[in-house]
Amino acid sequence: MASYLYLLFAVYFTVSQAQPFKAVNLGNWLVTEGWMNPSIFDGITNKDLLDGTHVQLKSTKLQKYLCAENGGGTSFVANRPSPSDWETFRLWRINDTYFNLRVLNKQFVGLETQGNKLVAVSNTAGDPETFHIMRNTDDPTRVRFQASNGQFLQAQSETSVTADCGGSAASWEDSDPSVFIINIVRTLQGEYQITNGYGPDKAPKVLQDHWNTYITSEDFNFLSSNNINAVRIPVGWWIAQDPTPPKPFVGGSLQALDNAFTWAEQYGIKVIVDLHAAQGSQNGNEHSGARDGFQEWGDSYIQDTVAVIDFLAARYANKPSLAAIELMNEPTAPGISIDTLIKYYQAGYEAVRKYSQSAYVILSNRLGPADPKELLSFASNLNGVVIDVHYYNLFSDMFTNMNAQQNIDFIHNQRSSDLSTVTTTNGPLSFVGEWTAEWNVKEESTEDYQKFAKAQQEVYGRASFGWAYWAYKCELPHWSLKWNIENNIIHP
Structure with missing residues (x-):
């Protein structure tokens, strides 16, 4: 009996392989990616100082950069002629003007336990690690930091930064030791940044309006009419907590995902649910739900991440339009080891199989320095x-x-070879889950774009599970499948 059931199971998946998917990613819908639609952040005060913004601070008096020695855990100085990792700080936003600063080794900048000297030794952020950032109205790159003792930070010498400058923030001259130049070197515009940036009063409406209008049933109609037969929908770990997720996430995205299944069934489209953002962040990028760009997902997060997969599988297993659940998007090496990833993939696979024997389970290869064949045996x-x-x-x-x-x-050459490496006869199916018609070529023609897109469709069409374009909508036109179809660049 067991062998008979296994035979039926194997036949099901063999038949399903017959027509690989032509899919598209519904990116920037249920997981925010600000580069795709930056205007959604316009209503945030100090929108350039969101959670995870990487900043460097230069003393105008000393003309040197502030530095957490050894990347944290010890003293704080102002003696670096040029900045690098030790001189770069990651913001944690409390509100529009109050912030914590996290250093390379993940400690927070703050006042020493007794006194007014600046250090970077605490693994948690409290009042001593909270600063009021005041910006010069005429030149917002000039800032002052008011510490919890009410005094401003100042760099009187290269070896000591202290919070003992009184008075008002009236003077912005270079000679003032409490004036610093803030240099923004990286920004994040993901789910954490938009919800915490707008705050609990405004964020729910902003995101609800976005979810209700960015993707509608008309978009599924458009896709179906243009030979797209599947959508890959990136979701975040917080969707399992909806409608009362932990701060700063807000409710409503789960209803949007429910709607997607309804529209998919209506227009004959399959759905791939992709866990794009895992709690703790599997790659440190804004689309992984990171607060400050650190990659912190690992063994301690496996149980909670499997619970999200369990939630999604239980909710959608019986939906006829469900094609697959992807356990994690773009885990990155070496921060995530292959042993930890396989441990999670095994548990996630079992969670899906509790509810469905027909839904595919998708395993994302690691990005970074990793063997593309490392998952094949497992x-x-x-x-x-x-x-x-x-x-x-x-x-x-x-x-x-x-x-x-x-x-x-x-x-035609390298990507074809890469795909062949992970496309096996009797093993797992292969899926080019993200590709785009954008490139770095300058002065390109419409014909060049057409040839580039066609080459990718031809090569990636050999993937046994199919391909998915990134993305359906984007303000940068060649990233948008909708724009490419309407402008005769891509013919699915």
């Missing part, structure tokens, strides 16, 4: 699994000076 022991790879001719110096034909040749 996945070959499971039924109905898919290996997800993401291919962009971007984000690497090797593409910077490639011309149009070189990019196209790279797809």
Whole structure:
């Protein structure tokens, strides 16, 4: 009897392989990515100082950068002629003007226990680690930091930064030791940044309006009419807590996901639910739910992450439009070890199988320094699994000076070889879960874009599970499948 059931199970997945998906990612819908729609952040006061903003601080008097020695855990100085990691601080936003600053080793900048000297030794943030940032109205790059003792920080010498400058913030001259130049070197515009930036009173309406209008049933109609037969929907870990998730996330996204299943069934589209943002952040990027860019997901988060997969599988297993659940998007090496990832993937797979024997389980390959075949042996022991790879001719110096034909040749040669590596006869299916028609080529023509997109469709069409374009909508036109279809660049 057991072997008979296994045969039926194997036949189901073999039949389902017959027509690989032509899919699109509904990015920036239920997981915010500010680069795709930056105007949604416009209503936030000090919108350039959101959670996770990486800043460097230069004393105008000393013309040197502030530094947490050894990256934290010891003294604080103002003696660096140029900034690097030890001189870079990550903001935790309390409100519009009050912040904590986190250093490389994850301690917080604050006042020493007794006295007014600045240190970076605390693993938690309280009053001594909270600062009021005051900006010069005429030049917002000039700032002062008021500490919890009411005094301003000042750098009187290169070896000591103290909170003992009184008076008002009236003077902004270079000679004033309490004036610093703030240099923003990285920003994050994800779910944490938008909810905490707007705050609990405004964020629910901003996001509810976004969820209700960004993707509608008409979009599913458009996709179906243009031969797109699946959508990959990025979601965050907080969706399992909806409608009362932990601060700063807000409710409503779960209803939007429910709607997507209804629309998908109406228009004959399959749904891939993708856990894009895991609690603790699996890669440190804004789309992974990171507060400050640190990658902190690991063994201690496995149980909670599996609970999210369990929640999604239980809720949608019986929906006829469910095609697959992806256990995690873009875990990154070396921060996440392969042993930890496989431990999670095994538990996540079992959570899905509790509710469904037909939904595929998608395992994302690690980004970074990792063997693209490292999951094949593990996945070959499971039924109905898919290996997800993401291919962009971007984000690497090797593409910077490639011309149009070189990019196209790279797809036909290198990407074809890469895909063959993870496409096996009897093992897991392969899925190019993200790709785009954008590149670094300058002075390109419409015909160049058409050829580049066609080359990717041809090569990625060999993936046994199919491909998914990033993304459906984006303010940068060539990232938008909708725009590419309407402008005759891509023909799915």
